Amino acid sequence: MEIPYTVEARPDTGVFNAKLGVWLFLASEVMLFGALFSSYVLLRTGAPAGTWHHGREFLNVPLATLNTIILIASSVTMVMSWASLKLNDFKKYRIYMGLTLLAGVGFLVVKGFEYGHKFEIGLLPKTNTFLAIYFTLTGLHGLHVIGGMILNGYFLGPGSKMFKTQPERFTNRVEVAGLYWHFVDLVWIFLFPTLYLL
Numbered sequence: 001m002e003i004p005y006t007v008e009a010r011p012d013t014g015v016f017n018a019k020l021g022v023w024l025f026l027a028s029e030v031m032l033f034g035a036l037f038s039s040y041v042l043l044r045t046g047a048p049a050g051t052w053h054h055g056r057e058f059l060n061v062p063l064a065t066l067n068t069i070i071l072i073a074s075s076v077t078m079v080m081s082w083a084s085l086k087l088n089d090f091k092k093y094r095i096y097m098g099l100t101l102l103a104g105v106g107f108l109v110v111k112g113f114e115y116g117h118k119f120e121i122g123l124l125p126k127t128n129t130f131l132a133i134y135f136t137l138t139g140l141h142g143l144h145v146i147g148g149m150i151l152n153g154y155f156l157g158p159g160s161k162m163f164k165t166q167p168e169r170f171t172n173r174v175e176v177a178g179l180y181w182h183f184v185d186l187v188w189i190f191l192f193p194t195l196y197l198l
């Protein structure tokens with residue numbers, strides 16, 4: 001029996017099943033990161049005057065700016081990969097999805113250098129409350145980037161076989177993966193100013 005609403009929209013929601021599912025999943029992710037951001041705000045505002053350490057004391061703003069540019073560019077390439085499928089251009093899809101994966105690798109490499117430098121000079125989560133929150137938030141975000149790369153890598157590799165037999169369903173799957181990837185990018189756009197600039 002074929003699963004319904006993998007291509008056409010459900011009459012009750014106006015979207016296909018996978019899109020509905022990813023929106024529900026992303027709602028839970030908003031709650032997770034929202035709780036962590038709220039904890040950061042409460043700890044920062046509740047700290048006695050003069051005791052809070054700011055990100056600019058410890059963090060590398062130019063590297064974080066580079067990572068912000070990388071992730072924004074990856075959102076563009078993700079959209080272009082989906083648009084290429086909509087135009088039935090599988091070759092361009094592979095190029096843009098490959099660029100999206102490459103951007104994810106670039107982001108993680110830059111973050112790895114940043115973490116490595118902090119560990120070298122003894123800036124660890126146990127150093128102070130700010131660094132504990134910094135490593136928690138950026139580490140969790142990094143795990144989400146890795147998850148998105150695994151998903152996108154599957155759609156670039158073995159999962160792409162579906163395009164030959166069910167092109168519209170495959171295009172919908174890539175769209176759903178793109179929604180997740182944009183969410184990961186959006187979280188970083190909030191993390192960057194909150195941790196590095198304020």
